Amino acid sequence: MTSQDVILGLLMHHSLSGYDMKHKMETILSYFNNASFGTIYPTLSKMEKEELITKQSVIQEGRPNKNVYSITEKGREQFKTYMYSPVEDNEFKSDAMTRLFFGEFVEKDVIVGVLEEYLQRTKGHMERLSKLYVECQPEMSHSQEICIQIGINNSESQIRTLTQGIVRLKNLAEK
Template identity: 30%
Template structure:
């Protein structure tokens, strides 16, 4: 996936400002795709140059003007083509700097490795807690008239995130127990 496809997918739900797009990314996609606001704006400019989205400047009294983006017919065709293109090479995550660090942590004192694993566990628990809020976020972003399949697919992705963090928490607890048993 690319940021381009994520933005097209979100704009397929309805017109939004760059600020709104950034918020939707943070609320719904950040578990599996990180995007900084500056990246979003750069990609929006590129999508507009390609004719995949269009924008309209909305003049506001007493507030800064805002630019509202919408997907074009060509953008919908591009999104549809990407959705139907089959599985990508990034199907399974194969790189983790954290696991590389764990792999070589035999060079550290066991208590240092345990401290690192406990910090990881705490972060995973916090991420799980945040993921548990996703069903409410999905409902908040649903538009009147949305097909039920859209919310269902968001929920399936959220379920993946919940299970992912539960697995990470389980693994971290087992790793800490193994480390403590081996001391």
Template identity: 40%
Template sequence: MNTQDVILGLLCKEPRSGYDIKQHFEQYFSFFFDASYGTIYPTLTKMEGLELITKESIRQEGKPDKNVYTVTEKGKEHFREYLERAAEPELLRSDFLMHLYFGDMADPEAMNGIIRRALEEKKRMYDDLEDKYRKLDSVTGPYQKLCMELGLVQYKAFIVKLEEMLGKSGD
């Protein structure tokens, strides 16, 4: 999975500006995929060069022109091919898990602090995602709902295990 494929998927649903794409990343994908403006806009430029998308500049009064991107037939075909390929194996990169792995070499109080902060962050992320999940509308498909449900399950598992660990350490 790469940023290009994710953007194509969004544009297959509806035309969007770069800003709209970034907002969707933040609102719906933040727990499993991220992309900055510094990634999104160069990717859009590349996709336009590959004729996967087109760009339309829309004049706005008192503001810079708004560029709206639309997927082409070639882009739709490219995205269909992506969807029909087997998913790549997942690679979880986590600085927190590296801290835990080597935690026996650190001061126990420092590790408890790291775990407490991670626990609070996971709780916040769980609450944010749960709030977004509750606000889903009736047009949200079953696969989009499943993505969010899987995210909630992952956050909950982290929370349970971190609380268990803190309970064992007497914290």
């Protein structure tokens, strides 16, 4: 799964500009995906050359012009190919968990702080997802709804698990 597959999926419904795509990725897709402008724009150019998408320049008043991209028939085929290909493993990388793992080499309070920050971030994350769910539910597909529900449930249990972990850590005898 590359950024290209995600861009194709995003274009299956509506035509979008690179800027719009970034916005979508930062909101609804952010919990299992991400891409910067430095990835999006070059990928878009490449995809246009490969005729997976077409560009239309839209002149706007009071705002910069934008390039709106639409998916071609070839692009739709490519997207289907992706959707039927073998599923890749999840990738998870956590600095906070790494520090907890090596926690014995620093003061306990440092690690408690790391986990508390992680907990706060997860809470913020969950709030954003819940808000999004309420706001966007009418225009979401069923599978998108389930996708966000899974995200919310996972965040909730993450919060519980982390809270427990922090309590356990605090209860340890001072090193």
